[in-house]
Amino acid sequence: MSAKVTFFPVANGDMTLIILNDTNETSILIDVNIRCAADDPEDDTCDVANQLRTRLKTDDKGRPYVDVFVLSHPDQDHCSGLQKHFHLGKLDDYKYEPPEGEELKIVIREIWSSPMVYRRASTNHTLTDDAKAFNTEAKRRANLYKEKVGVGITDGDRILIIGEDESPDKTKGLEGILYKQGDTITRINGTYNSMASMRVLGPFPKDADEEEEKSLQKNHSSVIIQYHIASDAAHPDACIFLTGGDAEVAIWKKLWSKYKNNTDDLKYDLLLAPHHCSWHALSFDSRSKVADPKVDADAKSALSQANFGAYIMSSSKAIKDDDTDPPCHAAKKEYLTISKNFKCTGEYPNTTTTHEPFEFIIAADGPQPPGNKKASVAAAAVSMAREPLSHG
């Protein structure tokens, strides 16, 4: 095995799986968008559930699982299919014999959740049932942690809180699992993992200024994380993956003002173009209302800290040269000025056939896209260099 980052073809939505190169092949799933319309022959995204399941391991009780599920923000194109495909609630209530036509549910060993992102989303619009179910599950786990004072929490009950809530009293008792903006996560599912570390860049905490706070709400406040993924023990930074859900221009602008003197925190070898390659991640100007819409230089700078040979991925439908947004053709043109290696899930392997997951293999010198000969050579070398069993 080698470390992998897989983007599933979920049209305009996100669903990204990171598999680490540790002995357990630790898995981190960021968002889910399984719009299973079995009755709809037009819906070619239905099989993403299967594409995901074939990449997951099962535990000693035969249950498929992810070590971590991270929700960037609770919009439907980021949490669709959660209730249908994932077990929510106590693991004691797991159904080993699913009703006919259904599959075993996927166990989420640890959840990474941001209450502040939730608050902003629910101020802005009505949450869907999947989003509410996630929130209920996150609250169950947070309350259990408080109750047990963090002692004896096991798989299926673990949670990390990403970003400060609106006031410290809301996360009282959760300090041990709270990761604020600028903090680094090194524990995955309760264990230190040398094969990855995660720098939390967002969400921004609640802004005392009412207008600023409103702007954060309107700009799709999301969990923003810079994942440092190792190819092997000797290369802990083989792939720096920057992903920030649907965060839009005001947030990237704010990140630039915060990190412009410390741009290492914004660096990447792989970037998920925010909000499915939306124009609004880069500009305050509406393309339909403004004659000559301008890119915001600060927001673009925040998204321009690409290492040499970096890849930019759009998790979206195919990008057409028309007025569609997202994905927006003009935004793609902007990303192409940052890196020529621009890819789109809706165009792989091409725009007409049923799409396949876009899987990067992480080699010592960075992410290798499908079909890259170097990827298979690197994968072989990496598996030889694999580190021993225990992480301590």
Ligand SMILES: [Zn+2]
């Ligand atoms: Zn979205």
